[in-house]
Amino acid sequence: MNTPQPNSATPTHQRRAASAQPSPVQAAAVSPLESDIIAVGERMLGAIRAIVHAVEVPAAGPVALAHALKVDKVLASRVLKATRAEDPIASLYAMPGPEPLRTLVRSAARAGVNVERVAAAQDAIDAFETLIDAQVGDRSVLDAILSSWIPEARSEFELRRKQAAFKANSQLKGVQVDALFAACILHPSVGGDLIDIVWMHGMRGLQRVRPGVKVKFASRRVSAEPAARKALDIDLQPIVPERPPLIREFCTDPLPSIDLSINGDSVRYTLGGSSFGAGSAVDLVFADVNLAEVKRFGVKKGWFFFAEASIPAKHLQFDLLVHEDLFPGQHPGLKIHDTSFEGIADVFDPRRELDELDLSETVRPLGKGGSLRSAAAPAAMHVVARIMQAMRWNPAHYRAFRVGIDYPIYGSQVSLTFQKPAGTD
Numbered sequence: 001m002n003t004p005q006p007n008s009a010t011p012t013h014q015r016r017a018a019s020a021q022p023s024p025v026q027a028a029a030v031s032p033l034e035s036d037i038i039a040v041g042e043r044m045l046g047a048i049r050a051i052v053h054a055v056e057v058p059a060a061g062p063v064a065l066a067h068a069l070k071v072d073k074v075l076a077s078r079v080l081k082a083t084r085a086e087d088p089i090a091s092l093y094a095m096p097g098p099e100p101l102r103t104l105v106r107s108a109a110r111a112g113v114n115v116e117r118v119a120a121a122q123d124a125i126d127a128f129e130t131l132i133d134a135q136v137g138d139r140s141v142l143d144a145i146l147s148s149w150i151p152e153a154r155s156e157f158e159l160r161r162k163q164a165a166f167k168a169n170s171q172l173k174g175v176q177v178d179a180l181f182a183a184c185i186l187h188p189s190v191g192g193d194l195i196d197i198v199w200m201h202g203m204r205g206l207q208r209v210r211p212g213v214k215v216k217f218a219s220r221r222v223s224a225e226p227a228a229r230k231a232l233d234i235d236l237q238p239i240v241p242e243r244p245p246l247i248r249e250f251c252t253d254p255l256p257s258i259d260l261s262i263n264g265d266s267v268r269y270t271l272g273g274s275s276f277g278a279g280s281a282v283d284l285v286f287a288d289v290n291l292a293e294v295k296r297f298g299v300k301k302g303w304f305f306f307a308e309a310s311i312p313a314k315h316l317q318f319d320l321l322v323h324e325d326l327f328p329g330q331h332p333g334l335k336i337h338d339t340s341f342e343g344i345a346d347v348f349d350p351r352r353e354l355d356e357l358d359l360s361e362t363v364r365p366l367g368k369g370g371s372l373r374s375a376a377a378p379a380a381m382h383v384v385a386r387i388m389q390a391m392r393w394n395p396a397h398y399r400a401f402r403v404g405i406d407y408p409i410y411g412s413q414v415s416l417t418f419q420k421p422a423g424t425d
Contacts, residue, residue: 033135037145040124040131041088044095047117047124049083051105054113069107075100093146093153097139098129154360162407169410170312174213178205178281180408181377182307183319183384184416186326187393194292195326197305198234198391200383202250202285204376206311208276217310219288220266220344231267231288234390239267239288247386250285250379258284285383289391296326299420301348303327306415308339309408315376316408320416321384321398324368332401332416334363340411347415357412366400376404 030038057064062077069076078096085091095101102125109118136142147157170176183200199219208215219231232238233245244260245267257272267288273280294303307318320332336357337345345352366372372381388395403414 036131036135037092037142038088040127041092043124044128045083045085045088045091047121048079048095048101048104050117051108051113051121052079052083054117055108055111069104069111071104071107075104079104087150089146089149090153092128093143093150095128098125098132101125101128151360158360159406162409165409166312166314166407170209173312173410174210174276175206175208175215175311177203177207177311177313179203179315179317179376180307180309180311180313181317181319181374181380183321183372183380183387184305185321185384185387185391185393185398186305187323187391188296188325189292193296195294195296197290197293198287198387199290200247200285200287200380200387202283202377202380202383203311204283204379205281206271206284207278207281211274211276213276215271215311216268218266218268219286231262231290234287234289234387236289244269245286245288247285247287247383249386250283250383252282252284256282256284283379285379287383287387302417302419304335304347304415304417306344306347306413307403308344309405309410309412309414312410313408314406316403316405316414317374317377317380318403318414318416319366319372319380319384320401321395322401323393324397324399327418330418331365332363332418334361334403335415335417336361336409337413337415338409338411339413345413345415347417357409359409361403361405361414363416364402364404366402368399369396370400372400372402374404 052065055065055068057068062073062080065071065080066073066076075096078094079101082091082094082096085094096104102122105118105121105125108121109115132139132142136145143157147153166176179202181202181204185198185200187196187198188194189196201217201219203217206215230238231245233243234247237243239245239260239262241260241262244258246255246258248255259270259272261268261270269286271282271284305320307316309316322332335347336359337347337352337355338357339345339355342352342355345355372384374380385395401416403416405414408414
């Protein structure tokens with residue numbers, strides 16, 4: 001499920017400002033389709049705004065407009081939101097589809113709005129429909145284009161699509177989980193040249209959606225340096241198939257059956273039993289300790305530590321706790337990769353740039369010794385405290401960072417990265 005390994009900037013999204021009369025430099029940079037979209041947006045904004053302003057209502061707001069035109073309140077609310085936008089792209093993104101708009105305009109005509117305004121609105125709606133059907137393909141594709149230009153719309157657009165993808169994937173794969181949560185704790189090894197890594201993996205509300213489904217997950221790393229991996233449990237005992245490293249007090253009671261196998265640098269788990277449905281949901285938490293796991297010096301480009309969305313999930317939470325002596329002055333960057341074609345990504349390999357997903361997720365600093373409280377994964381902070389106690393590490397000496405993703409894309413790799421400082425070995 002999650003993996004350490006030996007950076008990078010959080011993706012940002014900014015849309016080029018569109019104006020009614022772009023300068024020659026702006027005009028040269030705008031594609032024909034973008035130009036058409038802006039023109040239709042300006043036309044729609046002006047025409048529908050004129051309709052709304054012509055309707056006599058006793059008070060502002062969607063309820064009054066809906067009552068005056070005898071239309072649905074949701075339609076009235078969407079129209080008002082669209083006409084209040086100053087930017088034609090933002091207005092077009094908020095605008096209802098052609099048919100609901102035609103309903104609104106017909107109602108406006110019956111309410112006495114003059115013929116010229118009604119005709120202008122009908123022509124604008126026809127142009128909007130032509131843009132959708134003939135130039136873009138459908139409204140969903142248009143929304144994808146528009147959202148890439150509107151930072152505030154980006155997250156809403158992504159969330160809706162990711163939620164739909166979760167529903168489909170969980171049914172196709174036959175398994176889902178309410179929350180995947182992972183914490184990676186980085187500590188200087190004895191001697192100071194290497195880094196100890198403790199991985200905590202948790203699943204809240206793991207269930208088979210349909211019978212006969214195999215549920216599997218793993219802890220692994222990409223690189224085998226500086227030596228073969230020797231994973232231990234938090235009591236520093238070797239992890240063996242007969243004793244999965246479950247932290248029992250945070251797991252469902254009775255303890256779910258877990259089959260474990262070790263394959264090179266991977267520790268792989270399979271959920272036992274055959275129960276399915278909401279009543280079968282279980283919570284699992286396990287951890288592995290990897291002493292002297294990663295080189296602290298002498299790496300080529302940097303370090304990355306990642307979590308995998310290996311099960312369709314409603315939420316993924318990835319916390320990184322970094323000892324104060326490691327990566328001073330650096331905040332981790334964020335990269336998200338599609339692993340469906342090439343598998344787990346080395347984020348510093350330029351060949352994997354094509355697999356990067358352009359999403360609006362961010363890294364949130366939690367401060368030094370910061371709280372790991374979480375509504376999605378309330379057990380996470382207590383599990384980390386239990387691990388810190390077992391390892392005899394002081395939480396006050398760690399900087400904490402979090403990536404929280406609603407409906408993570410199934411099969412994606414979420415990596416937090418540190419760059420090798422310039423001028424170092």
